[in-house]
Amino acid sequence: MYKILVVDDEPRVSAGIKNVLLSSELQITHVETALNGFEAIDYLRMETFDLVLTDIQMSRMSGLELMETIYMEQPHLPVIVISAHEKFDFAKKSLRLGARDYLVKPVELAELLRIVGRVLREKEEHGKQSLERTIREGEAERTGAARRNELLLELVTERNLAKADYEDLIDELGG
The missing domain is CATH 1.20.5 (Single alpha-helices involved in coiled-coils or other helix-helix interfaces)
Known part of the structure; x- marks a missing residue:
């Protein structure tokens, strides 16, 4: 039912998040992974996603730059940031760009699933209200x-x- 894009330049991290999401009870039917912001933008322009999970610091295009592009092209697409950076500046800028949450690596899987579930429910409720x-x-x-x-x-x-x-x-x- 839900389609999610995971953006992280560490393939093992992306694969781990993908497996956790697909095996959860959140009705996630498809998870795509991208290694950087440019690859993510290509996916976002070709397919429709319900949620993006992104790292902040990646090669070629940072997660913040990706979020700026998402904000300009698909302002209603929710984004959750998962980063190794605990600095408040990164979290503050992410939230200013519309991130629904900011998680610090290593992320507890139960917390990740709780937050993803909450954001997907909020998106669905917003869609119902719009309809x-x-x-x-x-x-x-x-x-x-x-x-x-x-x-x-x-x-x-x-x-x-x-x-x-x-x-x-x-x-x-x-x-």
Whole structure:
């Protein structure tokens, strides 16, 4: 059900996280791994992901640079940072760029799964709310269109319309 991208320049770390996620009970059906930010951006432009887990310090493109690109291209895609850096500056910048959490390596697996599960549930809830809002807006739009059609029909078909009624109809139509 969920598709996750893990970005880390240490293949063993990526493979370990991938295995933990796939064997969890979080309904994660696909985990892709990338060795750096450039590779991750290629994946993100070709496929749709529900979550990105990224390291901060990687060759060629840092996790922070990757997060800047994600923020510009897919601002609603959640990112969790997993880093060996305990410095507050890295965590602060990550959170400013929209990271949903910042975990310090070595990460406890139970904590990783708890946070990933929380972020995926938040994303799903946000998606449901967006869908409900879109449906409500569509219904309001259809109701407005139906009322407009009714007014136009009345304007066109009524033969003996008083001038005041005619003006009221024109005003209601916005003209």
